[in-house]
Amino acid sequence: MLSLRDLNRATLARQHLLSRHEGDVADVVHRLVGLQAQEPRPPYLGVWSRLAGFGRDDLHAALHARTLVRATMWRATLHLVTAADFAAFRPVVAPVLEAAARRFDGVDFEAVSAAAQRLLAAGPMTFNELRPRLLEEFPGGYDRALGYAVRMLTPLVIEPTDDRWSYPRDPCFGLPSAPFDPAGAPALIERYLAAFGPATPADVQTWSGLRGLRPIMTGMELDRVKDFTGRELFDLPGAPRPDGDVPAPVRFLPDFDTLILGHADRTRVLADEHKGFVATKNLRVRAVYLVDGFAAGTWQIKRSGKKARLLVTPFAGTDLDGLEEEGLRLLAFAEPDAASLTLEAVDAV
Numbered sequence: 001m002l003s004l005r006d007l008n009r010a011t012l013a014r015q016h017l018l019s020r021h022e023g024d025v026a027d028v029v030h031r032l033v034g035l036q037a038q039e040p041r042p043p044y045l046g047v048w049s050r051l052a053g054f055g056r057d058d059l060h061a062a063l064h065a066r067t068l069v070r071a072t073m074w075r076a077t078l079h080l081v082t083a084a085d086f087a088a089f090r091p092v093v094a095p096v097l098e099a100a101a102r103r104f105d106g107v108d109f110e111a112v113s114a115a116a117q118r119l120l121a122a123g124p125m126t127f128n129e130l131r132p133r134l135l136e137e138f139p140g141g142y143d144r145a146l147g148y149a150v151r152m153l154t155p156l157v158i159e160p161t162d163d164r165w166s167y168p169r170d171p172c173f174g175l176p177s178a179p180f181d182p183a184g185a186p187a188l189i190e191r192y193l194a195a196f197g198p199a200t201p202a203d204v205q206t207w208s209g210l211r212g213l214r215p216i217m218t219g220m221e222l223d224r225v226k227d228f229t230g231r232e233l234f235d236l237p238g239a240p241r242p243d244g245d246v247p248a249p250v251r252f253l254p255d256f257d258t259l260i261l262g263h264a265d266r267t268r269v270l271a272d273e274h275k276g277f278v279a280t281k282n283l284r285v286r287a288v289y290l291v292d293g294f295a296a297g298t299w300q301i302k303r304s305g306k307k308a309r310l311l312v313t314p315f316a317g318t319d320l321d322g323l324e325e326e327g328l329r330l331l332a333f334a335e336p337d338a339a340s341l342t343l344e345a346v347d348a349v
Helices: 004-014 025-031 041-048 056-064 083-101 109-120 127-137 143-153 185-196 201-208 214-218 272-278 320-334
Strands: 068-072 078-082 223-226 232-235 251-253 288-291 294-304 307-314 340-345
Touching (some): 025 056, 041 056, 056 068, 068 083, 083 143, 083 185, 109 127, 109 143, 185 201, 272 294, 288 320, 294 320, 307 320
Parallel strands (some): 307 340
Antiparallel strands (some): 223 232, 294 307
């Protein structure tokens, strides 16, 4: 039987959060099957917390080399994924994206997707550029519905630039250069368990957006273990399950981090009584820091001139001395040109 702490440590080990990975940036992105990337900066910070010796230029170079891509993937949201995983799993997640597109009525989805592919074949565009072109072909349509249908139905990648976090506020979207190499749902499940397990089918479904996974998982050669509540969890044979007493260092995770969003039951990292501090009414998922493996508060960076402050908001009493070393290292990475770096505790709003 796995205790709550056992589950916590098993997941942290697979997420490279017990010890930073010694390798390259693509290793981490591959292991996590992507990092959520609605905004350009969080993936950089998510990799920084997981990869030893990571420098900003490492991720920037991988994006420009097209080893990594930023694209719509899991749960119909933007993710940073390896190019190989995009080619393998974008077809797998296509039904989820197609279902999301159908939130709008009166759209000829096949025609809109075909038009977008024809227009983008001439070169990448921002959606502010693409939507008027679509309206020329579908007069009387709702431009936002047309744009959303394209995002969901047409496989696109965002074009990296030389901006600080590799993407501007209004980025260009283009067609992928590599052909698809579809994998199946079992391959996706194995990759999920390698990053998030042990887990239930509901966990995999919450993370991926896919449904009907239980029959597939029960037919696979997976370990089955019980947790402290009696639930049956699935896992990869031989996957790491360190003891719950293994030390877990302080870690700072960015907004929308994949660890916080990776399970239907998040209590292995985030206690139920703290969920309201992390997930906001406007669907934002705040950055959190981990103490002894569990989310112990939220954090944000405030910049004023040459001064950068890391503001931490504890859920309960937190020893700020225990946060300072890791927190100031994070701040120095995020704000390398700041002359003054400080960590301060603030009350929740």
